[in-house]
Amino acid sequence: MKALYTAHAVSTGDGRNGHVSGGDGLLDFDVRMPPELGGPGGALNPELLFAAGYAACFHSALQSIARAEKVDLGASEVEASVGLGKEGEGFGLSAILEVSIPGAPREVAESLVAKAHEHCPYSRATRGNIEVEIDLVQAAGE
Secondary structure, three states, X not given: OXXXXXXXXXXXXXXXXXXXXXXXXXXXXXXXXXXXXXXXXXOEOHHHHHHHHHHHHHHHHHHHHHHHOXXXXXXXXXXXXXXXXXXXXXXXXXXXXXXEEOOOOHHHHHHHHHHHHHHOHHHHHHOOOOEEEEEXXXXXXX
16 A cells, blocks of 8 residues: 555653644643543543544544535534553454444445445554444434
8 A cells, every 4th residue: 555644643651641643733631541541630641542533434434435425414523432452362352333424325335334334544544453333323304
């Protein structure tokens, strides 16, 4: 694959309780382990950043597919939840995507979601690597 864009980030300090910055100056913040993992919380964490990226990427794929098929999504939303838990000797991730497509009937919305899951780079990267659940939580008329 020839990259069309490459993002850069640097982690310094104590990893999950450190600092993250990017080369373009847009990314510059502390990260902290959440209280659920024994940390102080009060800052972003890797799972939150992954959830934000997955939600935005999947939503973009969904909108692209809908445009190509000339389907109005209405005020669509994608909410991503990323979990971190013990997996074997280490840790693993899981993801749940909740998709709302109020502009399309359920059958059409389900087809769009399936196609978006095939095309989204995050979905492709996670396929076979982590458990991903996708729920269509709203379609037209619901």
